[in-house]
Amino acid sequence: MKTALTIAGSDSGGGAGVQADLKAFSALGVYGMSVITAVTAQNTVEVRSVQMLDISIIRDQIAAIFEDLPVDAVKIGMLGSAEIVKNVAEELNKYKPKQIILDPVMVSKGGHHLLLTDAIQSLKEKLLPVVTLVTPNIPEAECLTNTKIENIEDMYQACRNLKELGAKSVLLKGGHLEGDPNDLFFDGMQFTWLKGKRIHTKNVHGTGCTLSSAITAYIAKGYSLQEAVKAGKSYITKAIQYSINIGSGHGPTHHFFDIYEKAGLVEREENKGEL
Numbered sequence: 650m651k652t653a654l655t656i657a658g659s660d661s662g663g664g665a666g667v668q669a670d671l672k673a674f675s676a677l678g679v680y681g682m683s684v685i686t687a688v689t690a691q692n693t694v695e696v697r698s699v700q701m702l703d704i705s706i707i708r709d710q711i712a713a714i715f716e717d718l719p720v721d722a723v724k725i726g727m728l729g730s731a732e733i734v735k736n737v738a739e740e741l742n743k744y745k746p747k748q749i750i751l752d753p754v755m756v757s758k759g760g761h762h763l764l765l766t767d768a769i770q771s772l773k774e775k776l777l778p779v780v781t782l783v784t785p786n787i788p789e790a791e792c793l794t795n796t797k798i799e800n801i802e803d804m805y806q807a808c809r810n811l812k813e814l815g816a817k818s819v820l821l822k823g824g825h826l827e828g829d830p831n832d833l834f835f836d837g838m839q840f841t842w843l844k845g846k847r848i849h850t851k852n853v854h855g856t857g858c859t860l861s862s863a864i865t866a867y868i869a870k871g872y873s874l875q876e877a878v879k880a881g882k883s884y885i886t887k888a889i890q891y892s893i894n895i896g897s898g899h900g901p902t903h904h905f906f907d908i909y910e911k912a913g914l915v916e917r918e919e920n921k922g923e924l
């Protein structure tokens with residue numbers, strides 16, 4: 650069985666973070682493991698509070714996994730602080746997993762900061778050069794490159810700038826720009842557009858986590874990076890089409906849409922979350 654590890658924060662509402670990652674791993678038939686960096690009190694409306702975990706328990710979780718279990722691919726999500734970034738980078742440099750996907754989580758949909766501002770520099774210096782793929786959304790890429798991204802030309806330039814900063818490959822997500830959500834994949838040499846059609850629903854909590862963990866699962870299964878990002882884009886599109894209309898804010902993505910489709914369940918038609 651192929652395996653994947655997520656190093657990320659916990660979302661009590663189950664839509665993002667470690668919970669979304671483990672659901673995506675399971676839905677794609679990959680054995681999931683987790684290192685929790687922070688606990689958030691969160692639902693579909695807001696992040697109420699955040700408690701970052703002590704460095705010692707974060708390092709211990711990583712060591713416990715790598716000293717016993719096989720890890721085919723690692724996904725990194727919310728890290729929270731510069732100290733956590735530094736220590737996670739040290740542990741990864743020690744155990745050297747071959748495939749690391751970094752979702753540089755900074756701010757939740759509701760505007761809550763999930764990465765302290767002073768940690769951004771550490772993320773750029775200590776993690777960006779170590780990972781296989783980085784998957785920023787537009788505001789995260791703007792922050793990492795200190796530039797404005799308003800159009801397609803800016804997206805190309807941001808990918809090149811991220812490469813200059815040490816990234817081996819980049820998936821720049823276009824969901825935050827107007828129009829259809831087209832993502833740009835840069836393998837360090839060539840660009841590939843992953844085109845999407847905007848789905849009009851408010852239930853988009855955890856989309857970034859879902860996409861990066863699906864890509865991680867596909868890489869764990871042996872897909873090439875190019876195949877994995879394409880398969881990940883199809884997965885997130887279905888996960889949003891079938892997103893779950895629960896809670897009074899942004900409902901979560903659906904990970905088991907295949908089972909629903911095959912069983913003829915009509916969850917999508919019943920989705921009152923569509924705008």
Ligand SMILES: Nc1ncnc2c1ncn2[C@@H]1O[C@H](COP(=O)(O)OP(=O)(O)O)[C@@H](O)[C@H]1O
Nearest residue numbers: 786822823824825830845846847848856857860
């Ligand atoms: N309304 C939507 N319809 C279809 N795809 C979307 C929609 N919103 C986002 N996506 C896609 O979901 C993925 C996550 O995108 P994005 O929302 O930009 O990231 P994040 O959740 O990190 O802010 C991307 O592949 C993006 O193109």
Ligand SMILES: Cc1ncc(COP(=O)(O)OP(=O)(O)O)c(N)n1
Nearest residue numbers: 658665666757758854855856857858
């Ligand atoms: C614990 C935790 N980690 C990450 C996020 C951000 O997830 P994302 O997929 O970008 O989804 P939204 O916050 O945009 O809904 C999170 N909220 N919580």
